[in-house]
Amino acid sequence: MKMAGAQAMMEVLRREGVEVIFGYPGGSLLPIYDVLYDTKDIRHILVRHEQGAAHAADGYARASGKVGVCMATSGPGATNLVTGIATAAMDSVPIIAITGQVPTFAIGKDAFQEADITGITMPITKHNYLLTEAADIPRVFKEAFYIASTGRPGPVLIDFPRDVQQAELEFEYPDRVELPGYRPTLEGHPKMIERAAELIDAAERPLIYGGGGVNAAGAQAELVELAERAGIPATMTLMGKGGFPEDHELCLGMPGMHGTAYANYALHEADVIIAVGTRFDDRVTGKLDMFARSAKFVHIDIDPAEIGKNVLPTLPIVGDVKRVLGELVKKVARAKHSQWHDTVAGWKQQYPMGWKGDGLKPQFIIQEIHRATKGEAVIVTEVGQNQMWAAQWYPCREVRQFISSGGLGTMGYGLPAAIGAKVARPDKAVWDIAGDGSIQMNIQEMATAVQGKIPVKIAVLNNGYLGMVRQWQTLFFKNRLSQVDLAVGTPDFVKLAEAYGAVGLRVMEESEVRGAVEKAMAVDDRPCLIDFAVARDENVMPMVPAGGTVDDMLVD
């Protein structure tokens, strides 16, 4: 069938099962937006800043496990996507970014709104394409979806010049992709799995250390089975949160800088660590050569380049985490390790999570949100103290329930990502746990949520500070607070929400928290923001200072 490039793109999106595009139009996208005018089966959500489109596609992808799609015009539209693409790349999230480009004859001439976006995004995409021939459209888009969603997932960008959008092609959809340089390994090597089982069987103090790969692969059931069968406690990173149910008695919560003391002690003392879909990030390991010094590692990951990048494992297994764990669990022996569990229980008792003092505490607020949502909400976060408190105080039971910019740590991620997550999971309550600094980085997406009738909840933990930076200055720079005070100039968030046509609520005291959260839960046709005037000087604890070890851990 003959059709124009823009139509061909829409046809591919349809066949790939795309239900929503987060986008923002402009000159180089006019042919595509003209086709969108007649498209009824793919929803377009108009964001208010292209960064929001990229984060929304990312939130959609993380919440659903499907590929998220965002679109922006050439030049400034494309460059506005960059932070969102980098965020997705760092956390291995499958998104497709479609950018308009100046016509092929104008490329390289510094044409109006020209930017070399394939050059710019080379280091932050899994792959990218510049389309130069309309005939390539079906193949390139099909490849893009395949690359984004298989192996270690990641963002793929397609730069789509305006004349190619308008050129005619004979539409033929390839039934398979041919990428000779790309063959992800899915099955773990049976010998290695066997040897891993032997190592685990011989362990006295085994520990599971799981990361984002567990969420990406949906491997919770396999991981829990392994833990229960072989009596292994589990600590899950920020990215792995929900990959092991946090109400499970074997779960130790998060490791690392703001992890639980008992998870960090367990890492320190373990003799065999099963690292699953995780990359030994410095926020987890602290000083690398002191990290888990007594342990041998089994490292399971789909990305061979992660094996040995930071830590050399005794037993590397490259493969899909779900499949490898499924095989591994059949090979390990049943075990109890009662003594080890007693030790861990001792740490839990000695160093419980908690907070001190009175006033409106952020930790309490998150606990209340947890209670009101029965622990079933999708929690999206901004970056800073708010993010760490959300991770510490909202235990998650399911994969894809906790969505946060872990690798890049992008302030401004939360609101647009929450919008994307809510579009993916309309059945779930979606909360953005926000800071007063972060929320202002993409506050314009309130309009997107209002226009799209996307009822996300936003909890602003308003401490009048760039709180996490303030905490570091307090602890490590003699409390010389430099450029972190936001008290003056921050808008009245309640009025601001109302100005957008959303619901705004304010909470000054502990006693008001529950009522406000319940009120917010009842809003179902627009976003609802709660401005919590929290205790200003609260620190996130415990804390292992950057590059430190468990011995340096601050508890309060």
Next chain:
Amino acid sequence: MKHTISVLVNNRPGVLARTAGLFARRGFNIDSLAVSTTQDPDVSRMTIVVEGPDAVLEQISKQLYKLMDVIKVLDHQDEAVVNRELALIKVDASPAVRGEIMQTVSIFRANIVDVSDRTFTIEVTGSADKVDALTGLLSKYGIREMMRTGRIVLSRGAPTA
């Protein structure tokens, strides 16, 4: 230690930038890089000389494989290879030293490919050591300009790819 690797890549625009960019952003140092097409017009071959311990080399190779356009990475470490490099060296050659230089050139089986009143341009092919040795000897006459292609390598015997 120095490693020589061959990278077979799709012969497409931008592939060199992707590969070189990877080395730069991951902090791997390139000593030399030579690229050309191969017997298959769709495939280019890069010979890259890098400095680093084995673990770093392994990481480089794995990172290269993550590029969609990389088809194969060969580390020639424990393998018999033919390795060559070509250099053009323009050297000061006053009448008094011309004879001496010509002797040196002939010992190295190099060629004088251009002559002017005051200079010779010498072409030499061989291993990097050989090129180093010749440039060392010529430096006392004054090297005006020099260009080396960087190493190119093929495994001996039956093709590996």
